[in-house]
Amino acid sequence: MESEKNQSVPLQDQVLINYIESHMTMEHPNQEIPEAGVRNLISLRDEVASFERLMMYYECAMSEVRTKLEVLNKELTHVNKRNPFESIKSRIKSPSSIYDKLARKGLDFSVENISSHLNDVAGIRVICSFIDDIYMLRDCLVQQDDVTLLEEKDYIKNPKDNGYRSLHLILEIPIFLTNEKRFMRVEVQFRTIAMDFWASLEHQLKYKKNIPNSEAISEELEYSAELIHQLDKRMIQIRDKINGSDL
Numbered sequence: 166m167e168s169e170k171n172q173s174v175p176l177q178d179q180v181l182i183n184y185i186e187s188h189m190t191m192e193h194p195n196q197e198i199p200e201a202g203v204r205n206l207i208s209l210r211d212e213v214a215s216f217e218r219l220m221m222y223y224e225c226a227m228s229e230v231r232t233k234l235e236v237l238n239k240e241l242t243h244v245n246k247r248n249p250f251e252s253i254k255s256r257i258k259s260p261s262s263i264y265d266k267l268a269r270k271g272l273d274f275s276v277e278n279i280s281s282h283l284n285d286v287a288g289i290r291v292i293c294s295f296i297d298d299i300y301m302l303r304d305c306l307v308q309q310d311d312v313t314l315l316e317e318k319d320y321i322k323n324p325k326d327n328g329y330r331s332l333h334l335i336l337e338i339p340i341f342l343t344n345e346k347r348f349m350r351v352e353v354q355f356r357t358i359a360m361d362f363w364a365s366l367e368h369q370l371k372y373k374k375n376i377p378n379s380e381a382i383s384e385e386l387e388y389s390a391e392l393i394h395q396l397d398k399r400m401i402q403i404r405d406k407i408n409g410s411d412l
């Protein structure tokens with residue numbers, strides 16, 4: 166009877182079936198486990214395993230791009246005696262953020278939908294002191310042989326209505342696994358320190374509910390974004406004056 170029930174179940178899943186059955190029958194000794202239930206659990210387990218594998222690929226891709234940026238930072242610091250970026254952060258989008266983003270796009274949570282429809286599962290944020298360093302780093306990165314620029318959103322030249330500024334790149338790079346080469350997408354956001362300061366505060370406004378005077382705060386943020394941009398431009402002028410005085 167037992168072997169008949171599980172006849173068409175692949176051999177490698179037998180261990181799981183035995184485990185589920187032994188556990189469930191201990192709690193509910195008289196309850197039969199429907200085969201469909203076991204099959205659902207198996208397919209869920211397989212989906213979880215594929216999800217974890219996909220996240221591992223994104224982590225590898227993220228490390229590759231992060232290393233590329235750190236190498237550029239090292240070399241440019243050596244050559245120019247100043248570092249083009251101040252800090253770098255990387256993160257893999259959490260499962261709940263992935264779920265929310267897919268839901269916003271009207272898509273189910275699946276490994277297929279994640280890899281086909283999301284560009285920012287692996288994300289890197291590079292914080293620079295100066296705007297011109299952002300474009301210099303961007304050029305150095307996208308001209309590398311194994312990097313393909315899939316998409317670019319220049320919110321520095323074309324800020325969002327709320328005042329948000331950053332340069333966003335969607336890159337595709339290969340990762341080399343034991344038996345295959347896989348192309349993965351990574352989002353890189355470049356900002357100045359001042360833009361990052363602004364975005365962090367604005368992010369709080371976006372995600373905090375029931376803030377009194379939120380419209381007035383939005384207007385203040387928009388105005389501050391403009392001040393920050395003027396300040397960013399001025400810092401470049403001051404830096405150039407300081408460098409000029411060295412000549």
Ligand code: 0O2
Nearest residue numbers: 258262266284285288318325327329333363364365367368
């Ligand atoms: P998190 O938690 O920061 O990762 P697309 O990815 O092209 O389908 P999306 O997501 O609108 O569409 O792309 P976009 O415009 O490139 O923005 C992606 C990310 O930029 C956001 O990620 C934020 O990190 C940041 N961002 C964009 N607009 C704003 C803004 O107005 N204010 C702030 N503070 N950050 C912004 P997520 O997905 O929102 O989440």
